[in-house]
Amino acid sequence: xxxxxxxxxxxxxxEQIRERARTGLRSIWYPLVLFGAASLGAAxxxxxxxxWVSAYWLAAWVACFVAVGRYYAARGRRVxxxxxxxxxxxxxxxxxxxxxxxxxxxxxxxxxxxxxxxAVAGVVGASYLMIARWEHSALMAGLGLVVAATxxxxxxxxxxxxxxxxxxxxxxxxxxxxxxxxxxxxxx
Amino acid sequence: MSHPTTExxxxxxxxxxxxxxxxxxxxxxxxxxxxxTTLSLTDGNLSRHLQVLEEAGCVExxxxxxxxxxxxxxxxxxxxxxxxxxxLEALRALVDAHS
Numbered sequence: 001x002x003x004x005x006x007x008x009x010x011x012x013x014x015e016q017i018r019e020r021a022r023t024g025l026r027s028i029w030y031p032l033v034l035f036g037a038a039s040l041g042a043a044x045x046x047x048x049x050x051x052w053v054s055a056y057w058l059a060a061w062v063a064c065f066v067a068v069g070r071y072y073a074a075r076g077r078r079v080x081x082x083x084x085x086x087x088x089x090x091x092x093x094x095x096x097x098x099x100x101x102x103x104x105x106x107x108x109x110x111x112x113x114x115x116x117x118x119a120v121a122g123v124v125g126a127s128y129l130m131i132a133r134w135e136h137s138a139l140m141a142g143l144g145l146v147v148a149a150t151x152x153x154x155x156x157x158x159x160x161x162x163x164x165x166x167x168x169x170x171x172x173x174x175x176x177x178x179x180x181x182x183x184x185x186x187x188x
Numbered sequence: 189m190s191h192p193t194t195e196x197x198x199x200x201x202x203x204x205x206x207x208x209x210x211x212x213x214x215x216x217x218x219x220x221x222x223x224x225t226t227l228s229l230t231d232g233n234l235s236r237h238l239q240v241l242e243e244a245g246c247v248e249x250x251x252x253x254x255x256x257x258x259x260x261x262x263x264x265x266x267x268x269x270x271x272x273x274x275x276l277e278a279l280r281a282l283v284d285a286h287s
Contacts, residue, residue: 004286007279010203014210014276020226021214077254080222081215 025083027075028135029182031068032143036174038064039167046164053163065093088134096127114155117166121151124170143177199244200268200275204229204237209272212247212264220260238262246271 038060045056068089076082100123107119125148132140150169159165200206207227211218224234241247246268250261264272 080219
């Protein structure tokens with residue numbers, strides 16, 4: 001590196017290398033499809049008996065996080081580069097589960113079921129925005145906003161079968177988003 | 189105020205070694221083959237640079253068997269991450285000083 005031009009070139013090359021490493025690490029389709037499928041499952045449960053949805057989500061939430069952790073570990077071994085998604089997802093899980101409960105309960109007390117829905121959708125959307133930041137993914141950020149907006153719009157209109165409809169819409173958005181991400185995912 | 193070049197670290201400043209650390213600071217760990225392909229280096233060249241970085245305490249090298257296949261995993265140490273961050277800062281300062 002003898003001249004300023006060389007230094008500038010080196011800095012640009014470093015950024016390209018870092019981007020290649022991030023491409024090797026990035027894979028968002030699996031958590032999207034998995035959580036989308038879980039949400040569609042919740043819509044089915046809500047259709048049968050809405051009282052079981054919370055218990056269903058508690059179990060599905062744990063199962064999805066375990067499955068996502070295992071997926072990233074296996075992918076890291078295959079591709080040859082491991083990020084730190086396990087610890088990140090664990091932190092997110094530890095943060096989001098109590099947040100969902102507290103925010104949902106407070107909103108339900110203050111504004112009833114529609115307010116609780118809007119609040120929970122906001123927490124879920126914020127979780128997706130947090131993942132989007134780790135993954136450097138505009139798609140994930142967009143989906144987070146769509147999830148939050150869907151919950152807020154449904155809560156505002158308060159239609160019949162709100163629980164089932166909310167889970168159905170969010171599940172469909174996530175599955176479609178996940179399949180789109182899969183179609184665009186670079187093969188390292 | 190010191191000139192930005194005084195902040196450059198001889199171990200990290202070399203282009204291939206800077207590339208190795210650029211990959212490793214993004215990840216928890218990467219394997220030898222991923223680094224070789226990403227940086228377009230030969231086995232011998234990469235090994236030599238890794239040895240320099242390991243001796244300087246910038247990377248940890250772990251050789252394991254996965255099934256019957258040997259595999260080498262590399263991880264940037266705290267010292268390696270700090271040295272990489274300082275090097276980038278020095279290079280950017282150098283560019284800023286001349287712009």
